[in-house]
Amino acid sequence: MQPQHSQGVQRAVVASYGSYEEAQRAVDRLSDKGFPVERVAIVARDLEFVEQVTGRRGFWQALGSGAGSGAVVGVLFGFVFGLLNVIAPLVSAVVVALYGLVFGAVVGGIVGALSHALSGGRRDFSSVGGMRAGSYDVMADAEVAGEARRLLGE
Structure with a gap:
């Protein structure tokens, strides 16, 4: 063909x-x-799709990865919004980015832990997938x- x-x-x-x-x-x-x-x-x-299991994923891993993701998002949003300050944009951007880091880590950790708890033990592992x-x-x-x-x- x-x-x-x-x-x-x-x-x-x-x-x-x-x-x-x-x-x-x-x-x-x-x-x-x-x-x-x-x-x-x-x-x-x-x-074929191959999913390589990389390890166990428990409550603390979910909390940590959620906090890390939230911190990154918080820093980015904080920095951008801080740059909008007319008087001292760079200083404001750094300060607001630090607040965003803390707030994002807390919220991300809560969301990560909550989603893990609500999964009821399904998918208690981490993995990387790809095509072959x-x-x-x-x-x-x-x-x-x-x-x-x-x-x-x-």
């Missing part, structure tokens, strides 16, 4: 690779040899695919 490009152009697989980096290097080689790479696409196949592909196909418009295969074979 020849997949279609978004504008109705037929595409053909030129080469398949086990990693995205290898597919990028192939497109780089085509570019270096003067091939019109705007007619090329890298297509990921056999996608089984292979990567370098595809080119059908009328130039043969030339791309020839250049990659050199």
